[in-house]
Amino acid sequence: MLEEVPSGVLVVDKDSGMTSHDLVAITRRQLNFKKIGHCGTLDPMATGVMMLVIGKATKLQDRLMSEDKVYNGSLKLGETTGSQDKESDIEEVKEVPPLSDEEVDAAFNHFVGDFEQIPPMVSAIKKNGVPLYKLARKGITVERKPRAVKVMDYQIHRVELPEVEFTVNCTKGFYVRTYAHDIGQRLGCGAHLIALRRTRSGKFDLSRAIKTEDLKVASREQIIEKMIKLDEIAKMLAE
Known part of the structure; x- marks a missing residue:
C-alpha cells in the first residue's frame, strides 16, 4: 500500500496545447492520488505557471487563486x-x-x-x-x-x-x-x-516549477520532492 501523499502545492511549467485538467490528470496518474485541483485555468495556447493543490492544500485553492x-x-x-x-x-x-x-x-x-x-x-x-x-x-x-x-x-x-x-x-x-x-x-x-x-501567480514563480515533460515521467518521490509543503506555504502567505 502506498504511503499518503504530503499536502502542498506543485508548480508546473505548463506546455502549450495542454489544458489545466490535463495537468491534473497527469499528476493524479503519476502520484496515484486523486485529491488534486488547480488554481485557475490557463488557455491551451498559454504556457508557464500552473499551481496544482494537493491533499489538504485544496482548501487553500480560493486564497491562492485570488493573488495577482x-x-x-x-x-x-x-x-x-x-x-x-x-x-x-x-x-x-x-x-x-x-x-x-x-x-x-x-x-x-x-x-x-x-x-x-x-x-x-x-x-x-x-x-x-x-x-x-x-x-x-x-x-x-x-x-x-x-x-x-x-x-x-x-x-x-x-x-x-x-x-x-x-x-x-x-x-x-x-x-x-x-x-x-x-x-x-x-x-x-x-x-x-x-x-x-x-x-x-502570487508568491509562486517558475523558479520552483517542474516542466510538463518531466512531470509526465517523474516518479512519485520526485514529484513529492518538488512540492512546496504546507508549512512553507503558510510562511509565504504570511509575508
Whole structure:
C-alpha cells in the first residue's frame, strides 16, 4: 500500500496545447492520488505557471487563486479574431498605421489601474450553467457583464510592427486576450494575442516549477520532492 501523499502545492511549467485538467490528470496518474485541483485555468495556447493543490492544500485553492499574476505576452496588430487570440480564424483585417513607440505606449497606459473588461465569448465563464466557449462553438453570442480588473504595472519590451511584446502585472480574473484586443481597438487597427506565458501567480514563480515533460515521467518521490509543503506555504502567505 502506498504511503499518503504530503499536502502542498506543485508548480508546473505548463506546455502549450495542454489544458489545466490535463495537468491534473497527469499528476493524479503519476502520484496515484486523486485529491488534486488547480488554481485557475490557463488557455491551451498559454504556457508557464500552473499551481496544482494537493491533499489538504485544496482548501487553500480560493486564497491562492485570488493573488495577482504576471504575464509575458505578444500581440499582433491589424487582425482581430473571435477568441481574441491566434486560436481562431481572423475576422477582420485593417492596415496598421506607422505607429510610434510613444503611441503604442499611450495605448497600454490607458489600461492601467482599475477598469472593466468584457470577457470574451471563448471563455470558461458560465451562462445559465453552460460555459461560454460551448455557446461560441455553436455560433451563439450572448451579452457578458463587464468585470472589474486592475493592472498594477506593464512593460513594453519590443515594438516591431505589427507585433508588440509586453509584460503585464494584473489582478485575478484578468483576460490578457481581451487586453490585447482592447489595445488594438484603442490604436484603431485591432489586435489579437499570439503568445502568452504566465511567469508568476502570487508568491509562486517558475523558479520552483517542474516542466510538463518531466512531470509526465517523474516518479512519485520526485514529484513529492518538488512540492512546496504546507508549512512553507503558510510562511509565504504570511509575508
